[in-house]
Amino acid sequence: MPAETTTSASAHETAAARSGVLIEARDLRKTYATGTSEITVLSGVNVRVEVGELIAVVGPSGAGKSTLLHLLAALDTPTSGTVYFEQKAIDSFRESELADYRNRSIGFVWQRHHLLADFTAAENVAMPLLMRGAEYSEALETSARWLREVGLEAQARQRAGELSGGEQQRVAIARALVQQPALLLADEPTGDLDERNAVAIFELMQRLHREHRLTSILATHNAGLAGRADRVLQLEHGLLLPVGV
Ligand code: ADP
Numbered sequence: 001m002p003a004e005t006t007t008s009a010s011a012h013e014t015a016a017a018r019s020g021v022l023i024e025a026r027d028l029r030k031t032y033a034t035g036t037s038e039i040t041v042l043s044g045v046n047v048r049v050e051v052g053e054l055i056a057v058v059g060p061s062g063a064g065k066s067t068l069l070h071l072l073a074a075l076d077t078p079t080s081g082t083v084y085f086e087q088k089a090i091d092s093f094r095e096s097e098l099a100d101y102r103n104r105s106i107g108f109v110w111q112r113h114h115l116l117a118d119f120t121a122a123e124n125v126a127m128p129l130l131m132r133g134a135e136y137s138e139a140l141e142t143s144a145r146w147l148r149e150v151g152l153e154a155q156a157r158q159r160a161g162e163l164s165g166g167e168q169q170r171v172a173i174a175r176a177l178v179q180q181p182a183l184l185l186a187d188e189p190t191g192d193l194d195e196r197n198a199v200a201i202f203e204l205m206q207r208l209h210r211e212h213r214l215t216s217i218l219a220t221h222n223a224g225l226a227g228r229a230d231r232v233l234q235l236e237h238g239l240l241l242p243v244g245v
Helices: 011-017 065-072 095-105 121-131 136-149 165-177 195-211
Strands: 021-034 037-050 054-058 080-085 106-109 183-187 215-219 231-236 239-242
Touching (some): 021 065, 021 215, 037 080, 054 065, 065 183, 095 106, 121 136, 121 165, 136 165, 165 195, 183 195, 195 215
Parallel strands (some): 054 215, 054 231, 106 183, 183 215
Antiparallel strands (some): 021 080, 231 239
């Protein structure tokens, strides 16, 4: 069966049609062994994220923001505790469900874009579709639509390595959304950009969040940008707490 590359019915529309909790962490703990000792990064994180929420996670460098996002995305496993996606514990997923969860349910934007520098912007955005066997021309058509969404229609045929930092991050956002995930996770997506570009990228993510009825969790150290989220949570001393409480 050919891979679906259209923008029609998608997993997130199904999820967004329902109200309620999309992702939840219960008593999430993460400890790293470092030589003879161990460090506790997360010491019991609890959070429930409703469908359609835009959440900012703030906290000093080293507080564990990346660690938390990786656990939510099933890119790493907690020392204890559980992540539930649509009320199902992700540690109970079979290997194929887990792959689907990582690749289809979640779109991940990193601080560094991790684009393939020698491929065009369009090919980079199409890559997740091509990797699951989509027709090249169909994948490129879908990719072109997403490049329009992020304002880079004119740069589609340019090599990713030749684009500016802000443009590269736009390509990375388009690539994260090309499979229409339910959940967008972004780890310091504006961290490598100057303030003007950081604001532009944040506003782009806000617009895509709204227009595509996403649920989004953005880790950022930029308090000004975080303040524009629906909810701001502070990660400190291993715990995630509402700001101002
Ligand atoms: P943040 O994203 O808030 O800057 P991180 O999640 O990257 O924080 O890191 C939290 C802490 O966990 C840091 O002290 C970091 O050095 C440590 N850490 C992260 N990954 C590992 C690892 N694989 N092994 C050991 N320590 C790690």
